Amino acid sequence: MQISGAQMVIEALIAEEVEVIFGYPGGAIMNVYDAIYQQSSFQHVLTRHEQAAVHAAEGYAKASGKVGVAMITSGPGFTNAVTGIADAYMDSVPLVVISGQVPMSLIGTDAFQEIDAVGISRPCTKHNYLVTDAKDLPRILKEAFYLARTGRPGPVHVDIPKDVTAQVALFDYSKEVELETYKPTVKGNMRQIKKAVEAIANAKRPLLYLGGGVISSGAAQLVREFSKMTQIPAVETFMARGTLHHADPLLISMLGMHGSYAANMAMSETDLVIGLGARFDDRVTGKLSEFAKNAQIIHVDIDPASISKLVNAHFPIVGDVKNVVESMMMLAKDQVDPLRYGPWHNTIANFNKLHPLSYTEEGDRLKPQWVVQRIGELLGDDANISTDVGQHQMWTAQFYPFSRPRQWNSSGGLGTMGYGFPAAIGVKRADMDRISVNITGDGSILMNIQELMTAVEYNLPVINVILNNNFLGMVRQWQTMFYDKRHSSTDLSIQPDFVKLAESFGGVGYRVTTKEEFDAALKDAVEKNVVALIDVVVARFENVLPMVPAGGSLFNMMLEYKDK
Amino acid sequence: MEQARRVISVIVLNEASVLSRIAGLFSGRGYNIESLTVAPIPDSKYSRITIVTAGSIKVVEQIIKQLHKLIPVLKVYEHEDLVEKEMAMVKIPLSESLGDIEALAHAYNGRIVNVGSDTLIVMVADEPMRVGHFLEAIKRFHPKEIVRSGSVALER
Structure with missing residues (x-):
């Protein structure tokens, strides 16, 4: 033709x-x-x-x-x-x-x-x-x-x-792709997999370290089964949220800079890291020389360049996570005794009890963490959750009850403010039956606010929940903690009227200062099924905690911050 | 960590912008290039790039993996047991002694290749370290211009 x-x-x-x-x-x-x-x-x-x-x-x-x-x-x-x-x-x-x-x-x-x-x-x-x-x-x-x-x-x-x-x-599109210089390895090396499963069978405190690759390879369901069958507990990276169901007893939580105490301690105490589709990012590992110091490392990744890039792998396995986990399961069925990790489960349960993810209520002021949890209670599995970048993003990763892969959508590696709203439009277009929520900040939302017009024109009703603290909150937090409270160019006291702004584009806006108002606004936005901005006035100086300060060790978390 | 000199050969599809992909990878990831040569492999659609770099074992491992990741890269070798040669040409005023220059070049596997009206050009082809020695020795003949080709290498 x-x-x-x-x-x-x-x-x-x-x-x-x-x-x-x-x-x-x-x-x-x-x-x-x-x-x-x-x-x-x-x-x-x-x-x-x-x-x-x-x-x-x-x-x-x-x-x-x-x-x-x-x-x-x-x-x-x-x-x-x-x-x-x-x-x-x-x-x-x-x-x-x-x-x-x-x-x-x-x-x-x-x-x-x-x-x-x-x-x-x-x-x-x-x-x-x-x-x-x-x-x-x-x-x-x-x-x-x-x-x-x-x-x-x-x-x-x-x-x-x-x-x-x-x-x-x-135009002839029928020819198969032939790239002799590009042949990704999808099947893992069986000898290596055998060795890895032996290591699992001999480990006392193994830990699944799940990354975004689990979701993109479509292996989440398989990993759920693997974890259940072997009774090996799991931590998720930011990118892997939703791999395990939030109520899965084997899911510890997210690890890393703003991961939970239990997740980071488990990583510090484990004797065998089973890394699946994760890349040992600096926001995950903290100080490299102290990372998982007591452990051997199994690293499964489709990208050979990710393996032993930052942390040396004892069992490197190049392959698609799905294929490799399938092979691992076949071997583990007979070799791994799921009952042997009882003491390890107790250790983790103690970590969880000692410092669970938490926040304190302060009178009538809305806490941003509460807002995230509340969205989870009201919408739960019915919503797909996108975020922008900053404090709101970390609170969402920490507190939203994710129940399935691909429910979570956020800019992890590049950390792009302005990502959330347009991405949530794309999410809505892909999954029209679910509610598309963008949890955002008062800084980020203005970086692609013009997309109100797109969402309205194509009837892609994204609900934007702005956790508004009149600050570029994450930078403000670092300035408070590490720059002696010099809040250089982070005060966003001057703001648009988000309600009018939404309305001028043909959407609907809400300004919310109490729990009751928030519930009413979210329910109304869901019912109306239109593009919405919910401007939630939250506690201004709330910090994302716990926190591993940049370059610090995972086991050395800042659990609370006392304002001096 | 020990910074050692390494020679890497990369076999790439001979297509537009492939060299900038390689060079960009080195600059973007902060690896250093001591020399780089490239030429087509006869009767094939591939080119061979020889890169001399320096780094620890870990860094060189990463370089090789990252090179492999580029789509037009077919093979990457890090050479252990190799024959490595480099060529250099030097322009020298004709006032110097031709015989002495010819004798020096001869010791480094070279000769005078051109004699003009007021300058001559001498070339040598030898191991890069010996080429360096030659360039030291030739200094006393007041060279006006020096060009080195960069290394090429073959596995023994």
Whole structure:
């Protein structure tokens, strides 16, 4: 079939069974937008900023497990999208990002809206392409989707000059992807797996250390069974929230900088870490030389470069978590005695009793942790939860009762403020039957507030709950603790009227100062099923605790902070 | 940790921007490059890049894994037992003694390759350390310009 490059993009998206893309048009991508206009196979959601288009595609990808697609124009369209692309790279989110480029004849001339897009995206994509001939487009687009979803998933960027989208060439999408330089190892080495299971059988205090890879490989259910069968307790990283049900007795909690005391102590006391799809991030490990000092390490990861990068693995296993855990379970069934870890369970129960995650109520002032818990009580499993970045994000990770994988959606690696709202729009689009809640802060929400218009236009009713403390709270917290209370540029006392703001876009707004008002607002927003901003006035100086100060050891947590 | 000199060979698809992927990886992750050479492998769609770097065993392990992770990279070798050669050319004023220069170059597997109206060019090809020695020795002939090729290496 002889068609234009622009039509090839459409045909490729159809062949990949794409049902929605998020984007923003502009000069260099107009040929493709013209082809989008003339098709009805997939929906195009016009976000109000290119960064939001990529975050929405990320939210969609994380909630659905499919590859998210974003489309933008050249120059500023592309540079606006870079934050989203980098975010997806850090959190291994499968995306295909298609950008327009100035015509081939103008590349290198500093043309209008020209930027070296592949030069910029190179360090923050899994792979990228500059398409120089339309005849390469079918192969490149097919490779892009294949690379995005296989191995360690990630964003793939395809930059297409305007004349290439106009050029007519043969479209054949039937050829299988052939990449002799790219063959991810998905099946773990059986000898290593055998050794690892032997180590598990001999361990006294083994601990499952679950990372985001468990969720992206679709292994959460299997890991639940593995943990239950062997009775090995588990800690989750920030990215892995929802892998185990919050009420699972074997789930300790989240570990790391704002993890629970019990989770961090368990990591410090364990004699065998079973790392699954986790990458020993500095926010998890604290001081490396003190991390899991008493333990041998099993590390299962699809990315060989993640293994022994920071913490030396005694049992490195390259492979897909799902395959490897399957093999482990077959061996563990006969080899691992689930009754042998009784004393270890008691130790952990004591840690939990000693310092459970908690906060103190103070009269009538709303505590942000209460708000998170309350959303959990009222919506629980019916909601998908996104967040922005900061204190509210940590409180949500700590206190929300997650019950399933892909319920939780937040910017972990890059820590992108402004992520939450557009991502929650993508989540809603992927899972229309559930309520999409974005728990956010008064700082973060303003970083992509224009997406109110997108959510209203496409009837994607996201409920934004703003934990409003009139501060850039996390930075304020560090300034209070480590910078002698010099609150440099973190006071956000001057604010918009969030109620009017929501209304002016056609959404609904609430300002809430009491528990009763909060309940009423959330119920009303859910009932009305419209885009909402719930502006919750919370205790201003609340800190996220416990905390491992940067560079500190996990077992040396700051459990409370007394204002001097 | 012990910082040792390492020679790494990378076999890559010979396609646009592959070199910037490699170079970008080194700069982006803070690895250092002492020298880098690249040329196509005859009768194939691949190129061979030879990189001389320095780092601890752990760092070099990471470099190799990160290189492998790049999509157009086919193979990465870290050389243990290798034959390594480098080429250098030096431009020298014609006022110096041709015979002495020729004799010196000869000791380092080289010779005078060009004689112009007021300068000559001498080249040597030898192990990188010996090339360094040659460049020390040639100093007394007042070299005007020096160019080194960077290392190429083959496993024994």
